Amino acid sequence: MFHICLLMFSPQNYPLYIRSVPSQNELKFHYTVHTSLDVVEEKVSAVGKSLADQRELYLGLLYPTEDYKVYGYVTNSKVKFVIVVDSSNTSLRDNEIRSMFRKLHNSFTDVMCNPFYNPGDPIQSKAFNGIVSGMMVQTG
Amino acid sequence: MCTMAAEQKKKSLRCRRKKIKTDIYLLCSVAPLRHRAVLLQSATIGGGSGQTQAEPAAWRCVFTGNHSCLVLIPSVVRQTGATYLEEGCIDLFARRVSASPSGSLHASPPGMDQESAAASGASLISLTEHEQRYYSGLHALCQADAPAKLSSSKVAELFKASQLPPESLHKVTEVCGAKHLGYFGTAQFYIALKLLAAAQSGLPVRLESIAGNLPLPRFAGLKNEPAPPASDPQGAPSGSVAWNAADRSSFRHLEANADKKPEPWSPPRSPCSSPPRSPLTYRSYPYSKQRNGVDAQISYDGKLSSRSIVQLEQHSSPGHYVNKPAAEHAAVAQASSAERLNQPATLSYSDDDPWRITVEQLDYYTNQFKTLQPDLGALILGAVAKNFFTKSKLPILELSHIWELSDVDRDGALTFTEFCIAFHLIVARKNGYPLPESLPPTLQPVPDQHQDERIPDTPESSEPLIVFEDAQPRSCQVVKDPNSVARLDPTLASRKHDLQEESLIQDGSVTHLGSSREKPTLRLGAFPEKPEPHQELDPQMRTKTRQRSYSSTSIDDAIKKAEEPPTPPPRPQKTHSRASSLDLNKLFQQGAPGVKSGWLLPPPALPPRPSATQVPHFLKVSEQASQNKVQQPNFADFSHFREEEESGVKLEEQGPASRFGLSSEDLGSASQQDVSGTPHGQAPQKPIRRKYHPESQNLETGAPPPAMPFLPPAKTSQKLLSRQKREIQMAIRKNRETNAVLRRLNSELQQQLKVVHQERVTLESQLELLRPLAST
Numbered sequence: 001m002f003h004i005c006l007l008m009f010s011p012q013n014y015p016l017y018i019r020s021v022p023s024q025n026e027l028k029f030h031y032t033v034h035t036s037l038d039v040v041e042e043k044v045s046a047v048g049k050s051l052a053d054q055r056e057l058y059l060g061l062l063y064p065t066e067d068y069k070v071y072g073y074v075t076n077s078k079v080k081f082v083i084v085v086d087s088s089n090t091s092l093r094d095n096e097i098r099s100m101f102r103k104l105h106n107s108f109t110d111v112m113c114n115p116f117y118n119p120g121d122p123i124q125s126k127a128f129n130g131i132v133s134g135m136m137v138q139t140g
Numbered sequence: 141m142c143t144m145a146a147e148q149k150k151k152s153l154r155c156r157r158k159k160i161k162t163d164i165y166l167l168c169s170v171a172p173l174r175h176r177a178v179l180l181q182s183a184t185i186g187g188g189s190g191q192t193q194a195e196p197a198a199w200r201c202v203f204t205g206n207h208s209c210l211v212l213i214p215s216v217v218r219q220t221g222a223t224y225l226e227e228g229c230i231d232l233f234a235r236r237v238s239a240s241p242s243g244s245l246h247a248s249p250p251g252m253d254q255e256s257a258a259a260s261g262a263s264l265i266s267l268t269e270h271e272q273r274y275y276s277g278l279h280a281l282c283q284a285d286a287p288a289k290l291s292s293s294k295v296a297e298l299f300k301a302s303q304l305p306p307e308s309l310h311k312v313t314e315v316c317g318a319k320h321l322g323y324f325g326t327a328q329f330y331i332a333l334k335l336l337a338a339a340q341s342g343l344p345v346r347l348e349s350i351a352g353n354l355p356l357p358r359f360a361g362l363k364n365e366p367a368p369p370a371s372d373p374q375g376a377p378s379g380s381v382a383w384n385a386a387d388r389s390s391f392r393h394l395e396a397n398a399d400k401k402p403e404p405w406s407p408p409r410s411p412c413s414s415p416p417r418s419p420l421t422y423r424s425y426p427y428s429k430q431r432n433g434v435d436a437q438i439s440y441d442g443k444l445s446s447r448s449i450v451q452l453e454q455h456s457s458p459g460h461y462v463n464k465p466a467a468e469h470a471a472v473a474q475a476s477s478a479e480r481l482n483q484p485a486t487l488s489y490s491d492d493d494p495w496r497i498t499v500e501q502l503d504y505y506t507n508q509f510k511t512l513q514p515d516l517g518a519l520i521l522g523a524v525a526k527n528f529f530t531k532s533k534l535p536i537l538e539l540s541h542i543w544e545l546s547d548v549d550r551d552g553a554l555t556f557t558e559f560c561i562a563f564h565l566i567v568a569r570k571n572g573y574p575l576p577e578s579l580p581p582t583l584q585p586v587p588d589q590h591q592d593e594r595i596p597d598t599p600e601s602s603e604p605l606i607v608f609e610d611a612q613p614r615s616c617q618v619v620k621d622p623n624s625v626a627r628l629d630p631t632l633a634s635r636k637h638d639l640q641e642e643s644l645i646q647d648g649s650v651t652h653l654g655s656s657r658e659k660p661t662l663r664l665g666a667f668p669e670k671p672e673p674h675q676e677l678d679p680q681m682r683t684k685t686r687q688r689s690y691s692s693t694s695i696d697d698a699i700k701k702a703e704e705p706p707t708p709p710p711r712p713q714k715t716h717s718r719a720s721s722l723d724l725n726k727l728f729q730q731g732a733p734g735v736k737s738g739w740l741l742p743p744p745a746l747p748p749r750p751s752a753t754q755v756p757h758f759l760k761v762s763e764q765a766s767q768n769k770v771q772q773p774n775f776a777d778f779s780h781f782r783e784e785e786e787s788g789v790k791l792e793e794q795g796p797a798s799r800f801g802l803s804s805e806d807l808g809s810a811s812q813q814d815v816s817g818t819p820h821g822q823a824p825q826k827p828i829r830r831k832y833h834p835e836s837q838n839l840e841t842g843a844p845p846p847a848m849p850f851l852p853p854a855k856t857s858q859k860l861l862s863r864q865k866r867e868i869q870m871a872i873r874k875n876r877e878t879n880a881v882l883r884r885l886n887s888e889l890q891q892q893l894k895v896v897h898q899e900r901v902t903l904e905s906q907l908e909l910l911r912p913l914a915s916t
Contacts, residue, residue, distance in 0.1 A: 125541070
């Protein structure tokens with residue numbers, strides 16, 4: 001069973017959304033992601049130039065730990081997505097991760113379009129949950 | 141003493157139960173059961189109508205603590221048939237009880253209190269505590285002018301709500317004694333309720349039937365009706381919660397003022413719409429005691445023509461609503477309009493589908509839409525819709541879910557159809573229907589001429605566009621905008637969307653989506669609209685971009701696409717103030733990983749002179765070029781004429797238009813060297829074409845030059861040499877022109893990119909500013 005965890009952070013680095021499959025081991029995921037935020041910040045700030053192009057949105061493999069690989073993605077409004085997958089899941093290629101981030105970004109934009117959603121609130125949209133679940137099941 | 145007396149009486153009653161008809165009523169002078177005779181036991185024999193006036197002397201009263209009294213009506217009237225506690229008797233007693241100061245009641249031995257009475261009663265009686273509560277609730281529901289007399293119209297309505305056939309109702313009325321009495325007293329009412337329960341359970345409407353344990357009578361379409369414990373899982377918790385709340389509040393109202401009793405019920409009861417008709421299971425509505433326009437509007441939705449009482453309530457509700465704080469909204473005006481609308485409404489509600497919008501509802505929604513946005517074809521912005529729907533007092537989470545369901549094109553704004561969907565969902569939710577996970581089929585928007593939900597890509601849209609992949613989320617958002625834009629009626633001239641405005645501006649500047657950055661929450665005022673063809677072009681482009689957004693390789697695609705058309709994209713010419721500040725080096729460096737190699741098309745480095753002696757020189761140059769990832773696109777023109785050798789180096793032949801005019805000194809110098817070098821060389825007899833494939837994608841551009849075999853350098857005559865020189869010079873000139881064109885193009889694009897980036901920064905800063913305001 002593949003482990004995969006998805007987290008989203010607001011620009012102020014507090015979590016907007018957390019989901020992991022399977023539901024246990026969440027603490028370990030959360031710890032990993034929390035430490036990966038440093039790497040994300042580092043990459044984001046390194047890109048200091050005014051032009052922010054698409055490729056920078058996808059940060060790629062942040063760092064591989066012994067068990068897990070952490071991928072990062074940051075939007076133009078500094079919302080960060082982090083995906084943690086276990087290293088045993090070798091079938092997940094970079095493209096797939098990118099497509100996952102793309103889908104996430106689309107869904108996140110849809111959530112933002114909802115006027116009842118205040119940016120910074122935890123995301124409670126059922127549609128978003130559905131998409132994330134579908135994605136995780138697909139990759140897991 | 142009293143306890144024992146009561147116990148004894150009860151025992152006696154018990155043993156005599158079969159023979160006598162005895163009613164034990166608990167009269168209570170204390171709220172919440174004030175003046176209500178709670179039927180503790182009703183054991184009857186045989187049916188029969190008629191009742192006699194039980195004489196007060198025949199009563200056995202047991203005063204309990206807590207200001208209540210057990211009244212035993214003995215069997216003295218056995219011969220006369222069923223005995224019921226007359227309302228008059230209750231009146232009398234109630235008056236007695238209330239008249240005497242409460243202190244006197246305490247004189248009664250503190251033995252049995254209400255609870256124990258009830259408990260002991262419960263063992264005897266068929267009125268469980270649940271039933272008690274329920275009946276008292278219903279009793280309060282039907283309470284009318286006289287203290288103990290129930291409003292017959294309300295009772296009739298209640299009976300109708302039980303959905304029993306009329307003859308059963310008549311029988312019930314007869315059996316419970318109200319017919320004889322001419323009105324419904326409490327006793328009759330309770331007996332009637334039990335008879336209704338019996339009838340609904342299938343038992344005959346007789347007095348014996350109510351002796352047993354019956355489920356609660358079910359009334360459709362009544363607010364404050366608790367879900368019968370046996371059935372109705374739908375919304376039961378919320379229903380019961382609401383019922384309890386309503387119950388309590390109803391009790392408070394009862395205490396407060398008997399006159400006001402109908403009123404609190406009116407808004408909740410008015411929406412006894414025929415949705416209940418559809419599924420009987422939706423009997424309990426999780427109404428909250430909210431009074432606002434939406435409630436009234438829900439009352440509009442309910443087709444209450446069959447319920448005159450509800451009409452009455454509706455009439456009262458506008459008045460009631462007016463009393464509400466005006467802050468509650470213009471929705472009150474909506475309510476009154478809803479009432480007016482409802483009056484002539486016929487029962488055209490489709491019976492079995494609560495999700496279908498009826499004509500009246502559609503009219504109402506149309507009116508509401510017009511109050512928000514006079515133009516029916518235009519959009520309601522998200523913030524406006526949010527304010528409007530927040531008035532419905534639904535929780536934000538539900539409103540958010542409703543929004544997600546109804547905003548089918550995901551643009552953060554509502555068209556008229558989407559607005560109707562959202563409104564209908566809100567109405568349904570307030571009527572108690574749980575929100576569906578996805579749009580019911582009858583509610584799904586029918587794509588009309590206004591809506592082009594998914595605009596098909598057109599080939600022509602892709603070509604002139606360069607997608608700025610650096611701003612994918614913006615392009616994504618902008619996709620929604622043009623969808624909304626496209627959805628607008630093209631004939632309508634004015635739009636109120638800053639979406640459009642921004643998109644237009646960006647169109648003017650960039651012509652493509654990628655650069656436009658839309659934050660839906662930052663909608664600004666209306667802006668002048670753009671010519672229609674632009675709009676139509678944009679959505680297509682944007683849809684296409686959205687589909688391939690986030691692709692890291694799409695820049696190459698875009699570049700290639702830009703290379704393909706011979707003419708520059710249709711954009712207004714901008715001043716090239718920054719032409720000189722192009723950060724070409726950066727572009728070069730970016731191309732280093734190879735992904736962006738397309739950007740690094742160098743100006744067509746001049747082909748090496750066809751000369752045997754120049755071969756090594758050319759080779760050097762070529763290698764240098766290759767190190768710079770230089771493509772030598774214009775070699776195609778020259779490879780025909782280039783005589784020679786260039787050992788193993790292939791130069792790609794590309795059309796002149798498909799260049800980016802990136803100039804670099806080193807390349808220029810290389811070309812210069814070439815130019816200088818070649819005249820000295822010897823032109824081979826056969827033109828040698830070399831194909832240089834630094835990257836695979838260059839194959840797309842232009843026609844791949846036919847591969848020419850490498851011919852050994854051959855001696856050329858001077859004549860050939862001069863001819864070639866001339867041709868080469870022409871080629872140089874042409875290449876230079878191409879370079880200039882491409883350079884200008886590039887600078888334009890860079891300029892637009894910077895402009896768009898500025899806008900993006902502005903918008904982001906605005907968003908940051910707004911965020912602390914938005915966050916609660």
